[in-house]
Amino acid sequence: MKTIRDVAKSAGVSPATVSRVLNNKGYVSEEKKARIEKVIQEMGFEPNQVARGLAKKTSNTLALIVSDITNPFFPELAKGAEHVAHLNGYSLMLGNTMGVDSEDNDYIKILMNKYIDGVIIATHDIDSELLEKHTKMPMVILEMENKIENACTIKVDTLQGSITATEHLISIGCKKIAHIYGPLYDQTAKERLQGYQNVIHEHPEREEVIVPGDFTIDGGIAAVSQLLKDHPDVDGLFVGNDLMAVGVIKELSRLHIRVPEDIAVCGFDGIYLTKVVSPEITTIEQPIYKMGELAAEKLIDRINNPYMNNESIELKTKLVIRQSSKKDN
Amino acid sequence: MKTIRDVAKSAGVSPATVSRVLNNKGYVSEEKKARIEKVIQEMGFEPNQVARGLAKKTSNTLALIVSDITNPFFPELAKGAEHVAHLNGYSLMLGNTMGVDSEDNDYIKILMNKYIDGVIIATHDIDSELLEKHTKMPMVILEMENKIENACTIKVDTLQGSITATEHLISIGCKKIAHIYGPLYDQTAKERLQGYQNVIHEHPEREEVIVPGDFTIDGGIAAVSQLLKDHPDVDGLFVGNDLMAVGVIKELSRLHIRVPEDIAVCGFDGIYLTKVVSPEITTIEQPIYKMGELAAEKLIDRINNPYMNNESIELKTKLVIRQSSKKDN
DNA sequence: AGACAATGTGAAACCGGTTTTAGATCTCTT
DNA sequence: AAGAGATCTAAAACCGGTTTCACATTGTCT
The missing domain is CATH 1.10.260.40 (lambda repressor-like DNA-binding domains)
Structure with a gap:
């Protein structure tokens, strides 16, 4: 060389x-x-980037830390982030926290002593406050409550989205609408539940029916059994995320309950899985790929201009109506 | 610090x-x-890893280059690789070649001047010969024909797997079995086709029916129309990969053709999608996560011992019978 | 006792860039 | 014409580690 x-x-x-x-x-x-x-x-x-890095305390590398890259939400995010990173001459380091006993916040050390230039956090397993305390590393936080005043946050209008979802089910004539919610340490799970409740409480004649879930396919399957045991007359289901919705569809099909005729289903996220199963699932679509791109863009902005004010960006969701909620009667 | x-x-x-x-x-x-x-x-x-890197010409980083992280095969692979990398103190850099005009083999330059310690190649978009020529970087090549004598190759027994798949369809009573094959620059696509042909040609009374596909869901959908136009009497379908099989299932369902009663379907890969759709799809399962782990392990072995002989590992596939091929009559 | 190997240590050079410092020229001002 | 800036450049210091080298000390074997 x-x-x-x-x-x-x-x-x-x-x-x-x-x-x-x-x-x-x-x-x-x-x-x-x-x-x-x-x-x-x-x-x-x-x-030589390493020598340059040593001199400039830089690495031309961004990190993306997710909980589980196997969850179809994340690859799409990663693709967007990688694309923008690459375009701007950065590499993308991937961290997968699930299944790692993060003794001593392992990843934080790596970020520090490899001079990673900035990090996109999309998991609850990273202690962002600790990160912020130790390094003043530029951060973009995705879809989470952000306690760091010095980080850029990207989220979607979750509350509005879930209101839209619930109202959609009402509009197609569902009488009894239930919600399967995700783990409540997750800010988005809370907001999705909140949106559902807001709408239901506006209609005094309606009953609130909620069942806990865990944002996985199997969780969706389990929630259906649970739900139908106590409320066999449910005819509309707003599911906390698409992964659970996929499980729901599967289980309902197994039980020979027709979707949407017997129960209409609406998910949340907009992962491509919703288009793969049949019936295709109505969902509140987030611009996932776009979020990945935006996260990388904002991160790079902050790296280049450390004094930039830390925006908090909220993207719009979109109701995408598919077979699982089409009652054209 | x-x-x-x-x-x-x-x-x-x-x-x-x-x-x-x-x-x-x-x-x-x-x-x-x-x-x-x-x-x-x-x-x-x-x-400080950067300083250490400069002195030792090392980065404690592996790269994983895939064509499209959005293809469900790759996140699982990535998860396995990341896990092993992390356990051994390495970070994982993710490269996504699809959608990048790889002018001048962009990624190769990065690998070189960031002192990346080794690379797992799972895309056709990297010129591994060029890489090998310029750097003597340890490489693990996945599921591809390997022209580099100095690289470790990991693949599965594709030929045997596709023979098993085809024989399975025969064993459940299919009379006319077709195959949808993938792009033939892909070594595995070729071998899967070959396995199908081997079996068919063993039975003089059987007709070979093959249709081209492109390894995507939409490709599977398209192939079905094409196929049924010329051969409406097909009753068994060995699809070149699971993604296409998902498209096939979808399209057959739309056409009200029953699976498996009218046409039995078998895919190849073992991505989790096969368990998500209904009917669940019979497939030749590869140990994808394991392959990711193994790739990282072998890579780290080679990094630590440059004179290690470059193995070529072949993993076993497994026929997993699910609803799409269950004719219990 | 003398030779030789094994053990232990610090100074200095090195990895390959960037940045500071200092000095040289050149160009305007007033 | 003298002083103030602006432009240009090389030498040297620096980033934070590792490695070579030289030298000392200790132990072991004839």
Whole structure:
């Protein structure tokens, strides 16, 4: 591998001057600049990122920490983030917290001593306050309550989305609408429940029926049994996320309960799985890929401009009506 | 951040000695070793990986390059690889080649000038020969024809798997079995086709019916129309991969063709999607997560022992019979 | 007792960049 | 014409580790 000193020697200048043209920073005469660029071309010189990182306390790397990359929400997010990162000359480090005993907040140490430039946090398993305390690393927090004043948050209008979902079920004529909610340490799970409750409570004649779930397919399956035991007359189901909705559809099909004729179903997230199962599932769609892109963009903004004010971005969701809630009668 | 010189000063030794205990390498008296370790503890010193990287031409990072992380095969692979990497003190860099105009083999440059220690290649978009030529980076190649003599290959017994699949369809009584194959630049697509053909040609009375596909859900949907136009009497379908099989199931359901009663379906890969749709899909299951783990393990082996012989590992597939091929008559 | 290997340690060089410092020129002002 | 800036450049220091080298000490074997 060629070094900057090789280039310098060959161009008859000092390494410092080469560095100046490399970084387009400081004074360099047009003549030397041209000469150096020519030599760089000819030698096929590429600056060593590790050496550069050591000197600049930088790594040109972003981290994306998710709880479980196997959850179909995250690959789409990751793809968006990786795309933008790559476009801007950054690499993306992937962290998967699920199944790791995060003794001593393992990942935080790595972020620090590898000079990771910024991190996108999409898991509850990272202690972002600790991270913020130890490093002032630029952070983007996804879909979570954010206690860090110095981090950018990206979320969707969850409350409005779940209101829309519930009202949609009402509008197609459902009489008794239940909600399967996710783990309540999750801010979004709470808000989705809240939205459902808001709508139900506006209608005094309606009964609130809620069942706990865990945001997994199996959780959805389990919730259905639980639900039907106590409320066999439910005819509309707003499920806390799409993964559970998939489980719900499966279980209802197994029980020969027709969707949407007997029970209409609406999920939340907009993962592509909703289009894969039959019936296809009505859902509140989030722009997941877009969120990944946006997260990386904002992160890079903050890296380049540390004094930028930390926005909190809220994206719109969209009701996508599919077979699982189509009662065209 | 504390540096090694801080530790040295505080322990009354030279940085070199601290480095020796850090790396457990070279002679250090028990007494100083204990003293240094105590100081490290107390100061909470963590060696800077970037500096270490520069000195050792190392990064403690593996790269995983996939074509599209959104394809459900890859997150599972990534999870396995990340897990093992993390356990061994490595980070995992994710590269997604799809949608990138890989001008100048972008990713190869990154791998080189970030001192990435090794790479798992699971895409056709990386020119592994070029990579091998420029760097002698340890590589593990997944499920592809490997032209590099110095790389470890991991694949499954694709030929046997597809033979098993085809024979399974025969065994449940299918009379006319078709195959939807994937893009033939993909080695596995070729082998899956080959396995199908081997079995069919063993039975002179059977007709070979093959239709091209592209390994996507939509590709599966398209292939069904194509197939049924020319061969409405097909009653068994070995689909080149699960993603297409999902599309097939969907399209058959739309056409009110019953699975398995009218047409039995068998896929290949073992992605969890096969368990999500109904009917659940019979498939040739590969140990995907395991493959990810194994890839990382082998890669780390090679990094630690550059002269290790480059194995070629072949894993067994398993026929998993589900609803889509259950003809219990 | 002398030779030789094994053990233990710090100074200095090194990895490959960036940044500071200091000095040289050149160009305006007044 | 002298002083103030702006432009340009190389040498040297620096980022935070590792490794080589040189030298001392100790132990072991004839």
